[in-house]
Amino acid sequence: MATPKALILRAPGTNCDRETAFAFEAAGGAAERVHLNRLLDQPQLAEGFQILCLPGGFSYGDDIAAGRIVGSLIRHHLDEVLREFVDAGKLVLGICNGFQILLKSGILLPDAADGHAPATLAWNESQRFIDRWVHLKTNGDKCVFLKEIEKMYLPVAHAEGRFVARCSDTLKSLDQSGQLSLRYTDAAGGEAAYPDCPNGAQLGVAGACDATGRVFGLMPHPERYLEPTHHPRWTRGEAGEVGDGLKIFQNAVQYFA
Numbered sequence: 033m034a035t036p037k038a039l040i041l042r043a044p045g046t047n048c049d050r051e052t053a054f055a056f057e058a059a060g061g062a063a064e065r066v067h068l069n070r071l072l073d074q075p076q077l078a079e080g081f082q083i084l085c086l087p088g089g090f091s092y093g094d095d096i097a098a099g100r101i102v103g104s105l106i107r108h109h110l111d112e113v114l115r116e117f118v119d120a121g122k123l124v125l126g127i128c129n130g131f132q133i134l135l136k137s138g139i140l141l142p143d144a145a146d147g148h149a150p151a152t153l154a155w156n157e158s159q160r161f162i163d164r165w166v167h168l169k170t171n172g173d174k175c176v177f178l179k180e181i182e183k184m185y186l187p188v189a190h191a192e193g194r195f196v197a198r199c200s201d202t203l204k205s206l207d208q209s210g211q212l213s214l215r216y217t218d219a220a221g222g223e224a225a226y227p228d229c230p231n232g233a234q235l236g237v238a239g240a241c242d243a244t245g246r247v248f249g250l251m252p253h254p255e256r257y258l259e260p261t262h263h264p265r266w267t268r269g270e271a272g273e274v275g276d277g278l279k280i281f282q283n284a285v286q287y288f289a
């Protein structure tokens with residue numbers, strides 16, 4: 033098949049779109065940055081892409097709540113197009129602000145029958161923006177982006193990253209269905225307390241996927257660790273031969289091989 037193409041959706045305040053396009057290209061794909069207004073104007077543009085990626089940043093200044101404004105625009109104007117995109121077997125990835133948008137739009141976890149979202153990303157328990165590197169482990173094999181990944185070391189940078197489910201039953205059912213696919217750990221791979229879990233997320237959830245495993249959102253930034261020199265202690269020989277984040281983009285591109 034031709035080289036898979038990723039649509040990198042940017043909005044006012046997005047600031048990781050170039051790095052994310054670079055990551056898809058480094059993984060062997062093609063990428064195009066498309067402004068949200070263009071997609072609102074011409075939703076059929078999405079048809080020419082196999083992957084939709086919502087990159088990190090502060091879309092609309094994180095006003096109201098991080099991801100809320102783009103999430104609402106998607107809900108009201110692009111819901112059908114994105115549902116068709118997913119139903120066609122394509123992939124959707126949301127990184128940090130993108131994960132916030134995916135949850136707030138209802139694209140990742142559809143609203144319950146009463147119209148409420150099953151989960152959200154709330155303010156960090158510390159009430160502060162946290163910028164640090166974290167240890168992660170995958171949970172189950174549902175998520176296509178995490179294929180053959182067991183653990184990763186990646187940076188986080190967010191203020192609203194605390195994964196909270198609506199109630200304990202919802203949390204349990206998401207867990208049982210394997211959708212809570214990425215978790216913070218301590219350096220030894222065990223359960224993470226603050227600051228290994230930077231935000232107080234329930235069950236240490238750092239990333240979650242939809243029921244198909246083809247829509248995935250995560251708080252850490254895989255596009256910030258593609259090359260060994262991105263590692264904070266690479267001069268001490270602590271980096272691997274490739275950055276841990278690259279595999280996520282490779283999995284997405286190779287999904288269409």
Ligand SMILES: NC(=O)CC[C@H](N)C(=O)O
Pocket residue numbers: 087088089090091094098127128129130161189190191192193
């Ligand atoms: N790095 C980002 O994407 C920023 C995330 C988000 N705007 C927050 O601070 O919660």
